[in-house]
Amino acid sequence: MDESVRLRQATAQDHDAIVDLLNYVFHHDYDDEDRARDLLTFEAERSLVADDAGSVVGHTTALTRELTVPGATVAAAHVTGVGVAPTHRRRGLLTALMHRQLAEIAEAGREPIAVLWASETTIYPRFGYGPACAVMSYQAMTRELRLRPEVPGAGQRLRLVDPKKASAELAEVFDRVRADRVGWSSRPGRWWEQRLADPKDHRGGGTALRGVICDNASGRPAGYALWRTKGRWDEFGPDAEVRVSEVAADDPAVYAALWRFLLGIDLARTLTYDFGALDEPLQYLLDEPRRLGRKYEEALWVRILDLPAALEARRYLTPVDAVLEVTDPLLGSNTGRWRLTASAADKARCVRTEEPADIALSVTDLGALYLGGTSLGALIAAGRARPLTANLPSAAFGWHRQPNPIEVF
Template sequence: MDDSGIIIRTGDADDWPAVFELLSFAFHEQGTPEARDSEGSVVEPERTLVVQDGDAIVGHTAAFTRELTVPGAIVPAAHVSLVSVAPTHKRRGLLTRMMHRQLRDIAAAGREPIATLWASETKIYPRFGYGPAARRLHMEIMMREVRPPAGLAPGSADRLRLVEPKDAIAELAKVYERVRPERTGWSSRDDRWWRYVLADLESQREGATSLHGLVYDTPKGPTGYALWRTKDRWNRHGPDSEVQVREVVADDPVAYAALWNFLLTIDLARSATVSFAAVDEPLQYLVDEPRRLGSALSDGLWIRITDLPKALAARSYAAPVDVVLEVTDPLLEQNTGRWRLTAGPDGGATCRPTTDPADLACTVLELGSAYLGATSLAALAAAGTVRELTPGTLRRASVAFGWHRMPNPTEVF
């Protein structure tokens, strides 16, 4: 095949209709005009790359400008998405060319020390240095088989209030922003992103209702909210509806328990599904039959470090550490070398180049995997991808890279 006429260029706003058609075909979706407009509302054309063969757009990738909560900090992170190559142009190296250029552009801009994505196929992105950094918990809850958490206490001044989600963005955002600094794996949401998250397109409901909202009110203001749908079902035994839980965000345990009490006692429903729970989701410790939560794990966020010293210095650490890392990065060569990572009792860190002997050796992928505190360096060492060069260093570094709460990937972007 002659690829001499194929170019990769920065996209522009006029590309979006053709790009949306490409993405809809690649992801086996029946794209609608409302879906095209909704998705397009968050696309930043200047941060897209387009592969063009003659007049046809045959490849695409994008990055969104958002922040990500990491252990002890909020950092700018390139949110990579909308990646695809036309089936007529597979196996020609176009995806590799796009991803390499995108990562080099992110690194050269110097604003975002990490990139993050959700992987459609998990075998693809390790080739570009992305490591699996956070898993998510799925739940298929047998509602009649678990005793729900406690609801509102009798005589409480607090109350639950139904809302139309799109009309309550200010209230939802207030709670979300109060909780976000402590929830590793959460992304920032400006008004544009809130409108996108709550777009609620009928074509994407798969027979369920529109999105419902619930706010937990206190005399001092809202401290929690829940978003969910229901899917009507009946069988020979009677009602068998499903509650599809989208988000439960709470600033305190009382609000959290009351929101889940409401969701797990909805009339005519017999099951509830949750797709974005944390591995250490508190609900697991509030019900009497945790096995009936039907929990299962899958991958969530993948992290690629683009500026190693800035990324490692940006997050906090769970314990003091002083370790020399020997890192290999075949794509972003400025990350390759020996780096001394030092963190004190307050968790604050520095990361500087050094000529001292290395204590641990790995590639940039392993550091991305460990970056959010969920993947243990010791586990990676057991897999043979991290090497301990100074005895005793692995244990201390593994503890330091951990965190007191598991990350909670809560939104596919």
């Protein structure tokens, strides 16, 4: 690393300089409203900066949130804001920041995993992050889509809401659904305020954020959707776009009712949504799912920090009793052979062992397996995991549904 630059913990006074740096790195132009919104969730004590004679030239932070994993929720360091000033590239600053951050989070022992969204996918495998799940984005032709006649939910009660005023109801639904949706992150403290902030400069020419809630028979909120529209007209008439931000429902009829509403908004011909699961139920409700305009993209990356704690925290789809031989060049405490045992009824157990290994893999590829979105068979076929016996926990690491994060943090 460049010896003229020192790494240090950030302070509250560094916030403006950090935002200035990230404006350069991510090509933003944050105004005072954006800075105030970022402060809602800023954690100076968990942020690291690279300091060059008083100037912030590098940064990374870890946000304190939980993540839903197969069968459980775990504390997960949500890593974001990673970047180096364009004047200080190729000096080892990013590597130094990431190494120190990993060491500090692991030493603290509060979070067995870290997660992030990768702006460039070539960067983070060097630090042990594996691609753990993907999302399916849509650019749908709504005029050519119909829900199948047998789809439920046609008689559900819907009501329009102002998302900010209805935040308590949204949070009630979200927390209930999140408990079973792998890849969803908790929203503690002021996260809902941050999530629902709606600066005009971030609307892309669209309307303010809209909300709709679907109530159950007792009048309680059972699901919601957030969206905005962008009005357009062309030589054929109305051509508006519906931009869906979020859909949350754990009842099939409520889920169908919300999508029936979104796909049927008047004067609109297209609908976009960036956070569908690979197995999103919507595609099975429609008569012509190819008109969804589906596109696959990598999403959440997972880094195992405390291997036994991470593997014991989640549940497994099938019984497992296998020995994993794991290599981790950055956190040596993860390296070695680990016997993982679990049944459908009992909590998993992961302990060091001298027994022969069944499978050999890196901590990067173990992170890719962790949420159930990457198959062990695929890693073996790619030569990334090496089978040593026929006892392979391929099915165990899967889950009932594909993981899908529904926000970039």
